[in-house]
Amino acid sequence: MTVDLAMTNRFLERAEAKGLVDVAVSTMDSPVGTLLLMATPRGLVRIAFDYENRDEVLGEVATRLSPRILDAPRRLDAVRRQLDRYFAGTLRDFNVPIDWSLTGDFARKVLRRTARIPYGSVESYADVAVGVGTPRGYRAVGNALGSNPIPVVVPCHRVVRTGGAIGGYGGGLPRKRWLLALEKG
Amino acid sequence: MSTVKATALPPFQFVFEKHANAVLTFLNGAVGVSEAEDCFQETMLSALRAYPRLGDGSNLRGWLLTIARRKAIDAHRARARRPSPVADPDPGAVVDTHAEPDDGLWDQVRGLPSKQRKAVVLRFAGDKSYPEIAAVMSTTQDSARQSVHEGLKKLRRELR
Structure with a gap:
């Protein structure tokens, strides 16, 4: 006896309607690979590139936030639409609520600051370190950017080395190059 | 959250x-x-x-x-x-061609005493092991085994 797709969807819809989904999960195709998207009722909480293992990402979020994690694509519709337009080059600024619960205080400060770097421009790790009030902490800034739980939407790819070298990227340098090239138009 | x-x-x-x-x-x-x-x-x-x-x-x-x-x-x-609105239909009057072949048997299973019914359903519809049945029914493995055994014995008698 098997549970079919219609039955599964009815369950997911009722669970969402009753407010029982603490973390909604969905995926989307993109030019930088399949993206795993996760949102709490507060906002977008996690984006994972496909080099990360889906089961591990879900398991980690279950442990850190709540195990009531379910596929609930509708909650992520707005995010998915904006990402589609971003990848098509027609959207420059994301306007989605962010849930920062997966980041510590310092990382949050760094990432909020990073989110203000305009589309198409870059800043150095040292610039960001000065911006968050720790001019000598550019290494800690690098770590905070490397742990960005919401890449692309929080544009840590816009931070490069002083002098213009590309620096590092949690999602791998080819993705960083692709995103920077997209924004140069 | x-x-x-x-x-x-x-x-x-x-x-x-x-x-x-x-x-x-x-x-x-x-x-x-x-x-x-x-x-x-x-x-x-x-x-x-x-x-x-x-x-x-x-x-x-x-x-x-x-x-x-x-x-x-x-x-x-x-x-x-729930009250039944009319008299039970004559079972011979309707031929349900979509009925599962097992339906008669499951009707008999539903008629078993509660403990035996649960044990039999868990064993054969749920495909559970005796330790699992014992856990679900909050009882011992021996008692689970006994309930399945008694249930099957009763079914065999009734279906004969």
């Missing part, structure tokens, strides 16, 4: 993917195909609601089947309270 705290429970999505079929199979046997989906939905919603407070995630299948069993009992009670 109401509570944000660390827990080792797996994402409910995985629990659903892994055990949904077993829950539905159990309910098909326990309440019949026509009521199984309602009971299934209620079982899964109750489970999801209670999930973050579940202390021990080591027997999630047994936990889900325990909830399913309670929903099945509720469904039986609700059915018993």
Whole structure:
């Protein structure tokens, strides 16, 4: 006896309607690979590139936030639409609520600051370190950017080395190059 | 989100993917195909609601089947309270060509005493091992085995 797709969807819809989904999960195709998207009722909480293992990402979020994690694509519709337009080059600024619960205080400060770097421009790790009030902490800034739980939407790819070298990227340098090239138009 | 705290429970999505079929199979046997989906939905919603407070995630299948069993009992009670609007139809008058070949047998199973019925359904519709049956029914393995044995003996007598 098997549970079919219609039955599964009815369950997911009722669970969402009753407010029982603490973390909604969905995926989307993109030019930088399949993206795993996760949102709490507060906002977008996690984006994972496909080099990360889906089961591990879900398991980690279950442990850190709540195990009531379910596929609930509708909650992520707005995010998915904006990402589609971003990848098509027609959207420059994301306007989605962010849930920062997966980041510590310092990382949050760094990432909020990073989110203000305009589309198409870059800043150095040292610039960001000065911006968050720790001019000598550019290494800690690098770590905070490397742990960005919401890449692309929080544009840590816009931070490069002083002098213009590309620096590092949690999602791998080819993705960083692709995103920077997209924004140069 | 109401509570944000660390827990080792797996994402409910995985629990659903892994055990949904077993829950539905159990309910098909326990309440019949026509009521199984309602009971299934209620079982899964109750489970999801209670999930973050579940202390021990080591027997999630047994936990889900325990909830399913309670929903099945509720469904039986609700059915018993419903008045039947007309006299029972003459079973010979309607030939249901879509009936599952097992229907007669499952009707007999539904007529078994409660303990035997649950044990037989868990064993043969839920495909559970005796340790699992014992866990779901909060009893010993010997007693679970005994209930299945007695149930089968009764069925054999009735079907003869």
